[in-house]
Amino acid sequence: MDDTSFLRIQGLRKSYEDVDALRGVDLSLARGDFLCLFGPNGAGKTTLIKIVADLLKPTSGTVEISGGQNLDGGIRSRIGLISHQTLLYDELTAMENLQFYSSIYKIPDPEDKIDSLLHTVGLHNRRDERVSTFSAGMQQRLSIARALINDPVLLLLDEPYSGLDQFAATVLSNHLKELHARHRTIIMVTHNLTRGLETANRIGILSEGRLVYLKDRAEIDLRSFEDHYFTHMEAV
């Protein structure tokens, strides 16, 4: 598989009993693409992220990452996920959480990396405090550091801006821009139009389980995109 299809999704469907969350999604991303997916609640955005992360099995269809249909081997250790939940242990300190994740990703000499990430998300001075004592925003900032600990080549973000204060949102946006510049492939699901349009190079709208809009950011006229977006929001 060449660089033009680092991630290829074909005919992806997911049904929960009698509800169809995804109704045949096809998508292809090149290495270094940054796709921002918008869509109303219940459109299937989180389901799509979970299937790509191999946290959910699709009812039918395939997801190929870097040429493979499963995430075994090297690619699994290079995926990062930021979701609604922090994936952090409340009883461990910020430092211990990052040490745990660096251990399971077998990162050599992780101390410098952890120090650098804690500085980046502004939590270095609270590194030895338990996560349970952190505010929701601080936990989300630490979650960003956790997701970046393995220097992911594929970063999946599900509503990463929810609960973030202005500082943390800016830190995240800057980090995403830096990762994008380093040719990391990113899929972000958000309701934040400003942040999404500012950082991504491809923009999509998922509605009722279908990818109804997909364009390069450079081709998008903001006014017509907003009309398109609100049409789908209102339709749901």
Next chain:
Amino acid sequence: MGLSLVILRKDLLIEIRRKDSVISMIFFGILLLFVMSMAIGIGRKVDPELASGILWISILFSSVLGLGRTFSLEKTNRCIDGLLISPVPPSSVFVAKTSVNFFFMLISEAVIIPVFFALHGDNITIGLAPLLATVLLLNLGFASVGTLFSGITAATRRNEVLLPLLLFPVITPLIAFTVKATGEIFAGVPFGEYSAWLRLMAAFGLIFSCAGYLLFDYVMKEN
């Protein structure tokens, strides 16, 4: 094995800070011991097999409390997703969680068994080495099956109810082997007469350890 140790160390550190699993297991185990001892009469001479039953029912029922918590800390903040997207094989998670459960049982037994001897020790023979072997084999079987079922029920809403309902029918043979072996240890019979029960316990533990190790991939992915 290295990844299992990382998860094991993390779980032990969390338990050292929370202290809720082991303390609740010990407290509930001693409570059951007293209730059953009072029901039959404290100080009354008890049949070795009955004494054995009292001991293991107290330990096993209290151990279910610990099992229920095996995956609860992974469910908080969806930490389980952090493990699932990582390169950690589910079999390593199984080894780590089984070891944690084994270790927590060992700690609670280190408190409950002396209390049992304080209540009923006058009437039974105390063979420490065979009793230790029985404890280790029981823990292996119980922790393996318990971790497997704890993983299966973790995604359900009423997992604390479902876990014992699924677990006890499966471990009934293990309980029977343990009670028989311990009854004969308490009766002071020679090792050769009850070693078959210990072999059955070892076989049970090995079969379910292997089953859990091989099946845990499906358990975690389906959840």
